[in-house]
Amino acid sequence: MSFDIDVTARLGERRICFQCRTGAGITAIVGPSGSGKTSALNMIAGLLRPDQGHVSVGGLPLFDSDRRIDLPAAARRAGYVFQDRRLFPHMRVRANLRYGRHGAPPVDEAVLIDLLGIGGLMDRWPSTLSGGEAQRVAIGRAVLSGPRFLLLDEPLASLDEGRSAQIRTTIARLRDELRLPILLVSHDRADVDQLADYVITLPDGRMSLAQPPTRPIVSPG
Secondary structure, X not given: OOEEXXXXXEEOOEEEEEEEEEOOOEEEXXXXXOOOHHHHHHHHHOOOOOOEEEEEEOOEEEEEXXXXXXXXXXXXXXXXXXXXXXXXXXXXXXXXXXXXXXXXXXXXXXXXXXXXXXXXXXXXXXXXXXXXXXXXXXXXXXXXXXXXXXXXXXXXXXXXXXXXXXXXXXXXXXHHHHOOOEEEEEOOHHXXXXXXXXXXXXXXXXXXXXXXXXXXXXXOO
């Protein structure tokens, strides 16, 4: 499944332009704070309407200003993991995982819980979780929502190296075992180099790179 995205939006004094044409795997979006990385994800998810352009995932148009297509966020079936995780504090982990399902998940719940290593957390409250635990629960909720693709906004931010390594392993397994296409936002190039199949750099918050907007990373071996 591929991404085909070319969108523009004006946010105050800034003009965010984002282009992405990639194949399966993980596409990383990197750039400094304020460069428009999260805004790009929000346009793809349907939370921010572009002024013009198009968003297509796996050949399905989600937004097209010329054709007047603008699917609502729920119909786009994006599994979105926000930077602040946004777990519901009044729900235990099990209820958080099962919230917001819109279609059949790509993996059985028990299998995913085992993959994420969160079986012992089901009856815990979000406030009692470590940063890495909360991030894995947030990823699990996104996957169980029945997504066609995943959007991960700074999934490794504010984690120590040990927990970052766990999350990197989790994301790689989602890519390899579930075959879900993933757009990942990060400011840390080292993390991106370990995970990404394609990289897009937003240098200054106004324009993405000229064509071609991505470059493949070839893993050794």
